Amino acid sequence: MPQPPVIMVARTLPGPCEVRLAHEFVLRRPPGEAPHAPRDLLAAAEGCEGLLVTVSEKLDRATIEALPPGIRVIATMSVGFDHIDVAAARARGLIVTNTPDVLTDATADLTLLLLLGAARRAKEAMALIAENRWGAWSPTAMLGVDIGRRRLGILGLGRIGAAVARRARAFGMEVHYHNRRRAAPAVEDGAIWHDTLDGLLAVSDVLALNAASTPETRGIIDRRALALLPEGAILINSARGDLVDDEAVIEALESGRLLAAGLDVFRGEPKLDPRYRDLPNVFALPHIGSATVETRVAMGMLAIDNLAAVLAGDGRPLTPVT
Numbered sequence: 320m321p322q323p324p325v326i327m328v329a330r331t332l333p334g335p336c337e338v339r340l341a342h343e344f345v346l347r348r349p350p351g352e353a354p355h356a357p358r359d360l361l362a363a364a365e366g367c368e369g370l371l372v373t374v375s376e377k378l379d380r381a382t383i384e385a386l387p388p389g390i391r392v393i394a395t396m397s398v399g400f401d402h403i404d405v406a407a408a409r410a411r412g413l414i415v416t417n418t419p420d421v422l423t424d425a426t427a428d429l430t431l432l433l434l435l436g437a438a439r440r441a442k443e444a445m446a447l448i449a450e451n452r453w454g455a456w457s458p459t460a461m462l463g464v465d466i467g468r469r470r471l472g473i474l475g476l477g478r479i480g481a482a483v484a485r486r487a488r489a490f491g492m493e494v495h496y497h498n499r500r501r502a503a504p505a506v507e508d509g510a511i512w513h514d515t516l517d518g519l520l521a522v523s524d525v526l527a528l529n530a531a532s533t534p535e536t537r538g539i540i541d542r543r544a545l546a547l548l549p550e551g552a553i554l555i556n557s558a559r560g561d562l563v564d565d566e567a568v569i570e571a572l573e574s575g576r577l578l579a580a581g582l583d584v585f586r587g588e589p590k591l592d593p594r595y596r597d598l599p600n601v602f603a604l605p606h607i608g609s610a611t612v613e614t615r616v617a618m619g620m621l622a623i624d625n626l627a628a629v630l631a632g633d634g635r636p637l638t639p640v641t
């Protein structure tokens with residue numbers, strides 16, 4: 320009977336995924352708490368054929384080049400793969416896989432939570448309860464803004480962007496988007512395409528960032544971009560923290576040029592600029608876009624399917640990164 324493949328699993332996965340992992344593989348784990356240092360990941364990867372990682376494990380070129388020779392596949396339990404130097408992996412002949420689709424709805428739901436939380440001043444309102452400062456019901460206190468009839472600009476109408484658009488329409492929002500190329504009619508579904516980012520910004524009462532982090536999109540929401548938004552716009556980011564220039568965003572939030580922001584992701588997370596914590600008009604969450612039981616199990620299972628296909632199946636992963 321062939322021995323099960325040996326893999327390094329960087330994190331503890333949801334229960335059903337751990338049960339399956341233990342049945343199908345021999346497991347190695349890095350020591351200590353996440354985020355794991357590259358040297359710990361490399362030590363745990365010794366003698367392995369595959370790696371199962373998450374967005375917290377940064378696999379840069381140097382780490383990929385230092386991986387033991389037996390590694391054949393890196394499966395990330397995430398749709399985003401900006402934490403992996405894919406070019407370096409390809410140069411070593413490694414397969415990289417991700418987990419698209421299964422987290423689309425959970426992340427789109429969370430994006431609407433950010434939007435509503437920012438528009439309806441949820442952070443300030445929750446503080447009234449938490450700090451026992453709630454006085455009488457007031458006709459003039461805690462007034463947010465309606466989101467219906469406002470224009471939602473989506474930067475990146477992919478799977479998650481399109482799911483955000485469907486939800487926003489149900490709230491009565493008019494949906495606009497910018498992609499380099501116009502989306503297929505079924506994806507667009509009535510959303511209005513802008514062939515330039517500037518065109519999108521000019522009409523975005525609410526700007527939702529749903530683009531991947533790439534060399535082209537990093538820092539794309541800078542001072543110049545923010546100045547093109549309508550006065551009092553709302554910024555939503557459920558994609559990646561490095562799409563925005565933090566100084567510019569914080570300045571716009573402090574001045575009121577941005578009415579509010581709903582942010583689930585931060586450059587350098589889990590550290591974040593403390594001003595995001597302090598500003599009353601920032602509704603911030605700790606990168607929980609895909610954090611539902613069903614979604615995390617589905618993500619873990621898809622990552623395992625990919626490892627199994629490469630290491631114990633026909634060698635072809637289900638969802639290789641493109």
Ligand code: DGY
Pocket residue numbers: 374396397398399400422558608609610
């Ligand atoms: C992803 O999958 O890329 C998310 O950011 C983590 O859920």
